[in-house]
Amino acid sequence: LAGSVALIVAARSDWTTAYIAVSFFGLFAVITGLVMGEPARGQEPKPLKGPVAAAIAYVSPLAEFFKRQGALVVLLFVLVHKIGDTLANLTLRLLFEDLGFTNDELAIYDVGLGFWALLAGIFVGGVLYARLGMKRSVLISLVLMAVSNLAFAGLATVGHSTWAMAGAMGFENFASGIGGVC
Known part of the structure; x- marks a missing residue:
């Protein structure tokens, strides 16, 4: 809502x-935090004693991860899995500007429709993960995310079309929701 309003x-x-105008959306969160206060903790965190202890607390989980068999393969997979989407999303605004989309169209189709499509994708991703397991659901999400990037190539070919933008943004956010969960 804040993105659309902006x-x-x-x-x-x-x-x-x-x-x-958008800063007022944050005001509700501040007021809620002040009224509700800090939630009670089940167990108090242990205080760190000095910079060495802090460094150890930071490095220990990373060291444990890299001791596992296949850790580098997992890390490489995550990087390759996300790099295409990340690069595509960095250039998305440039595409919309080149195609002459207005801020109103971005608010409606990118931010508005995209938000609901993301929520739908999160729900579907949860169902896929629960029913198919990690490997199959991740494979499906990878295919969907690749196709969603092709949807923007189609949008670039079609030109300024709110229907094409709605389809591309809806599918992109739906696929991203599934991919994020899986």
Whole structure:
């Protein structure tokens, strides 16, 4: 909601006004935190004693991970798995700008529709993971995420089309929701 409001206000005014308007969304969280207070802890965390203990607490889980068989393969998989999506998402705004989409269109189709598609993808990802297990569900999510990148190639070919943008953004966020869970 905050992202959509920012785009809509910026289209009608300027970015300073948009950021001021969006800051009110954070105000609700601050007030809630102040009213609710800190939740009770089941067990108090152990205080760290000095910089050496802090460094050990930081490095120990990483060292334990790299001792496991196949740790480098897992790390390489995660990097390769996410790099395409990350690079595509970095250039997404440039594509929308080149195709002449307005802030209102971005607010509706990218942020608005994209949010609900992401939630649907998270739900479907949970179901896939529960029914198919990790390997199969991750494979499905990889295929869906690759196809979602191709949807933007289709959008670039079609040009300025709100239907194509809605389809590409909806599918991208749906696939990302599944991929995030799996």
